[in-house]
Amino acid sequence: MSTMSIANNAYQMAAQLQQQAKAIEDPTPVREQVDFGQMVQSAVENVVDQGRVADAKAVGLIEGKTDVVDVVTAVAEAEVTLETMVAVRDRVISAYEEIMRMPI
Known part of the structure; x- marks a missing residue:
């Protein structure tokens, strides 16, 4: 696996975790x-x-x-x-x- 794909996967996973955390904190989706x-x-x-x-x-x-x-x-x-x-x-x-x- 190349460094670029590792970084891309890490970024996508971090974005997903951030979205999940926001969904747990605030049930109404607000776009920032x-x-x-x-x-x-x-x-x-x-x-x-x-x-x-x-x-x-x-x-x-x-x-x-x-x-x-x-x-x-x-x-x-x-x-x-x-x-x-x-x-x-x-x-x-x-x-x-x-x-x-x-x-x-």
Whole structure:
């Protein structure tokens, strides 16, 4: 299974769980407007935060304050987050290109 399909499956499952949780909390369905720009900004901030955590853990390892396992885990989490962001970016670009090919 490729990273893109894993990320896509994870996103779909998270969306389904969120919808189920909302249905349990409020029986009357209310559509919320989602700001795409805000969603992208929060995703980029998440990637940056994961990178900073990995950097801090690496510095902690050099200083002797952090365990190697913590550093490897933080770097792996940052890598997965970045790969997910790249996969989403690729899908957005692909969708944009497909829309641009549509006849008016």
